Amino acid sequence: MTFDFVEPVVFAVLSIGVIAGGVAVVMLNRITAAALLMAFTFLSMAGMFVLLGAETIAAFQVLIYVGAITVLILYGVMFTKFSTSPRALFFQKQTPLAAVFVAAVAVPIVIVATLSFTGAPPRPGGGDLPALATSVFTDFAFPFEIASVLLLAAMVGAIVLTKRDDQEEAAARRRR
Amino acid sequence: MPDYSLSYVYVFAFFVVGAIFVTLLLTLSRLVAPRKATKEKLRTYESGEEPTGQAWGRYPTHFYVFALLFVVFDVEVIFLFPWAVLFRSLGVAGLVEVIVFIGILVVGLYYAWKKDALNWY
Amino acid sequence: MPVGPFGIDPLIWAPLRLVIAVGLALFLVLNGALLQIYLERKIQAIIQDRLGPYHVGPFGLLQTFADALKLISKEDVRAAATDGWFFVAAPALVFCPMLASWAVLPFAKDIVGTNLNIGLLYLTTLGSMTVLGIVIAGWASNNKYALVGGLRSAGQLISYEIPQILALVSVALVVGSLSMIDITRSQTGPFVNVLILPFSFLIYFIAALAETNRTPFDLPEAESELVAGWLTEYSGMRWGTMLALSEYGNVTVVCAIVTTLWFGGWQGPGVDAIPLLGVLWFTLKVYAFIVVMMWIRATLPRLRIDQLMSFCWKGLIPMALVNIVAVATLALAFPNTLVPIAIANWLLVVVFVAGIPFFQRRRLATLRARARASATPAVRAAS
C-alpha cells in the first residue's frame, strides 16, 4: 500500500485554505473576521512549509505570524473605532481600475510561474534547523546584527509614537 | 511513509481530535440543556448595572506597548532557538554575535523602561 | 520482519501509537480536570481548616462528576450582543492547542505521540496560539468586563511568554537538542536538569503560573474585580470547555513540561525493567507540581496588574537573558563539565530570591517619596 496520493491532496487542501483566506481578508467588511481569517491563512501557510520539509520555518511562522502579529493587529483593531457600513471600507472609483490592473499583471505571471518550474519535487524530510543555524550565524552574521538594530529602531519608534500621545492626553486631562 | 510526514500527521490528528471533542461536548450540552431565552436573560452582564452602549470602542494605547515589546522579543527568540541547538559548533563567534544581538535589544528594553512605557496604569 | 517497540509490528504500531497518545491525552485532560478541581477544593479546605466537598460519594470524590453533569445540562446563555461565530469558535481555539501539546510530551519510553525534531519550539508555538483564543473570546463577548479582561489576560500571557521561552532556550543550550525524547534521555539517573539549571526552572515555573492564570497571577479572571474577566459572558458547557477543561488542561501541560525538562520525565527507579512504570512516574511527578501550584494558591495573595507587568519586564526577562548568556559562556569555557553552570545557576537563584525584598523596599521608598512630594501643603502639614 502506498500513500503517494496523500501529498497532492494535502497540498490542494492547504492551497485552497491559503487562497480562500487571502481573498476573504480582501473582501470581508468586518475587520475582526478579516484578522482571524488572516491567521487562518498563516496557519495554512505553515502547513505548506511543513509539506516542503521546512518544519522550523513553519514553527517560526506560527510563532511570529499567528502568535504575535495577529494579536498585535487585533490590538490595533480594538484601539480604533471602525465604521461598520460596508461601502465605507472600499475605495469607490479605484476598485474596477485596480481589479483590471492586478488581473493584467497577475494572470501572465501566475501562468508563467506554473509552467516554468516543473521537474523534481522539493526535498521533504525536515531537520532544517542545523542548516539554518549555520547559515544565519556564519554567512549572515552581519544581517543578523542589522536585524537587531532594525528591531531596536522599530521599538523606539513605536514607543515614541504611542508615548507622545499619552503625554498629550495626560496634559489635556490636567487642563480640563 | 517517512517518519517526518507521519509525525505531522499525528500533530494534525491531535488538532482534529480536539476540535471534534469540543464540538461533541457542546452538542451534547445542546441536546440535554434547556433553552428558554428571554430578553432580559440575553442582555449583556455588567455587574448588575444597566448595560450601557457597546463595548467595542477605544481603549488606551498603553496596552499596545506591551504587545509591541512582545513581538520584538518573540522575533529575538526565533534567532535564539537555532543558536541554542548549534552553539557548541558555532563556538565563540556565535556567542559574541548573540551577546551583541541581545545587548542591542536590551538597550531597547532599557529605553522603554526609562520612557516609563513598562508601567501599566 | 522489523520489530517495533513492545515487539509489535511497526506498521500496526504507528496507528496504535497515535490512538494510545490521543487516548492518554484526552484521558489525562478530562480526568485531570475532574481530579484537579476536586484536589483544589480539598487542598484549599485542608489548608484553611475546612472540610471541603464531602457529600457526594466517599470523601466527596464524586462531587466534580456531579458538577460536570450539572454543567452539561445547564442552559447555554448566549447574550444577544455577542459576536456570533467568534463566540462559538473561541473555546475550540483555546482547547485545541492545549490538547495538541500532548503530541510531543512523552508519557513513557516509546509511549509518545511523535518525536519531533523541534519539540520545544512546537510547544512554544502552541502556547502562543492560546492568546488568540482569549483575545477573540474577550472581543466576541461584546462586554466591557470581558474585553478589558481579555486585553489584560492577553497582555499578561504575551508578557510572560518571553521569560518562559527564554527558560526553555537555556535548557536547549545545555542539552543541545529540541526533541523532548532527547531532553529526557539526557537526564540519567539522579542528575536531573533541575540540579544544573535551577534558575531557569524557577523562571519557567513562575512564568507558567502566570501563563495558566494561577494565583498569584490570576487577575485576568479576578472574580472580585472583573467579574471573571474574559469568561464573563460564557456559561454552561461553553464555560466548562473554556475554563474547566482548557485551564486545568494547561496546568497539566505546563507541569508535564516542567517534569520532562527539569525532572527527568518518565525516568525513575525500575523503568528499565518495566517500561510501563514510566507512565506512573510521569503522572506522579506531574501531580506533585500541580499540588505545589495549589499550595501556592492557598498561600499567596493576588498581584496588581502593574506589579505583575513590571515584575515580568523589569525582573524576569532581564534575569532570564543574564541566565542564557551565563549558561552559554560557561558551557563554552568548560566544554567537558556542567559543574560551573550549576554553580552559576544556583548563585543566580540566591541573588534573585534575595534581590526581591531589596528591590521591593527600594520601590516602596521611591513611591513614598513621590507621594510626599505630590501631596498638597495641607496634607503635608497635617502629617
Add this chain to the structure above:
Amino acid sequence: MTVPLGAYIAVSAVLFFTGCAGVLVRRNAVVILMCVELMLNAANLALVAFSRKYGSIDERGSVFVIFVFVIAAAEVAVGLAIILSAYRNRPVVDVDEIHQMKG
C-alpha cells in the same frame, strides 16, 4: 506522485496578487497592513520552495524567510503605532481621509 515546484510558486503568486489587490482596493489602514502581511507571506512561500529545490545544504532561502519575519514584525509594529497615533489626533482609519489632517 508528488507536487511540482510550479504549484507552490503558483499559490505564492496568487496570494501575492490577492494581497496586492487588497492594498489597492481597501481603504482601512489596518486591513492594508494585513494585506501587506499576506504579500510578505507569499514571498516567504516562494523563498522556501526555491530553497528546498535548488538550495544546497545551507538553506539560504530559508534564512531570507527569517529576515522577512523580522521585517514583517518591525513593519507591523511601526505601522500600527502610526495608525494609532494618527487615530489619536482624529478618529479616522481610512487612508484617504488621513491626508486631511495636515500639521
